[in-house]
Amino acid sequence: MIELPEAVVIARQINETIYGKKIKKVVAAKSPHRFAWYYEDPNKYDDLLAGKKVGDSDCFGGWIEIKIENVCLSFCEGINLGFHKKNEERPQKHQLLMEFGDLTAVSATVQMYGGIYCYRQGQFDNEYYLKAKEKPSPLSVEFDWEYFIKILSSPDIKVLSAKAFLATNQRIPGLGNGVLQDILFNAKIHPKRKVSTFTGDESKNLFDSLKSTLEKMASRGGRETEKDFFGNLGGYKTKVGKNTAGTNCRKCGEVIKKETYMGGSIYYCTGCQKL
Ligand SMILES: [Zn+2]
Numbered sequence: 001m002i003e004l005p006e007a008v009v010i011a012r013q014i015n016e017t018i019y020g021k022k023i024k025k026v027v028a029a030k031s032p033h034r035f036a037w038y039y040e041d042p043n044k045y046d047d048l049l050a051g052k053k054v055g056d057s058d059c060f061g062g063w064i065e066i067k068i069e070n071v072c073l074s075f076c077e078g079i080n081l082g083f084h085k086k087n088e089e090r091p092q093k094h095q096l097l098m099e100f101g102d103l104t105a106v107s108a109t110v111q112m113y114g115g116i117y118c119y120r121q122g123q124f125d126n127e128y129y130l131k132a133k134e135k136p137s138p139l140s141v142e143f144d145w146e147y148f149i150k151i152l153s154s155p156d157i158k159v160l161s162a163k164a165f166l167a168t169n170q171r172i173p174g175l176g177n178g179v180l181q182d183i184l185f186n187a188k189i190h191p192k193r194k195v196s197t198f199t200g201d202e203s204k205n206l207f208d209s210l211k212s213t214l215e216k217m218a219s220r221g222g223r224e225t226e227k228d229f230f231g232n233l234g235g236y237k238t239k240v241g242k243n244t245a246g247t248n249c250r251k252c253g254e255v256i257k258k259e260t261y262m263g264g265s266i267y268y269c270t271g272c273q274k275l
Pocket of ligand 1: 249250251252253254269270271272273
């Protein structure tokens with residue numbers, strides 16, 4: 001799943017790799033996928049894109065957006081984006097294949113679910129996209145302690161658990177069920193802890209952990225569970241996640257547990273993150 005750190009890494013790699021390339025041909029929705037989302041008719045993507053030059057790529061929340069003259073191409077959620085050199089084999093199955101004049105290409109494949117949206121600039125009215133775009137990135141200076149406290153003190157938050165606060169309702173775009181595990185571990189807060197029970201120190205720890213954990217993940221090329229634009233896994237080793245579940249915590253020696261909670265898995269240290 002593309003979350004904030006991976007979006008930062010992939011958008012940068014896209015800029016460094018395909019900026020200025022001329023698009024020769026685009027095939028969208030070639031392999032049927034029930035949970036691949038498109039904007040209007042994917043068969044029209046080629047008409048919108050062919051002959052145009054790739055401009056700047058950007059990210060906000062877990063979204064990656066490539067500007068292509070008067071058109072944009074955006075990706076979100078469980079999309080695998082891959083760059084292919086000249087003569088390099090393209091994936092057999094894909095939901096988007098964009099070939100360039102120099103015979104390199106980009107492919108997008110949907111894992112469980114994900115969006116591949118192509119539209120004229122300003123036309124896209126997807127609610128998640130607009131929300132992600134208007135809110136400050138947790139990596140930006142605008143996302144400061146004051147801003148964090150403002151979201152945390154909103155009356156509807158008090159009844160929520162730490163996980164629900166961080167990862168639902170697009171409160172903090174790009175922060176999903178993946179990155180939240182280490183954010184809570186570093187803050188020593190159990191995912192099920194109610195926000196109303198946080199002490200002042202805990203709120204501050206959560207803010208600091210949110211900023212520093214995401215910064216580390218982004219600066220190390222994303223998490224080791226996710227692939228970048230060149231198919232390489234990220235360099236950030238998650239502390240609590242599928243790779244460490246059942247092992248002992250390196251801080252306190254207690255076991256790292258996996259549980260199902262709110263339609264997804266949570267991972268936490270039974271010693272560091274008491275309920
Ligand atoms: Zn521990």
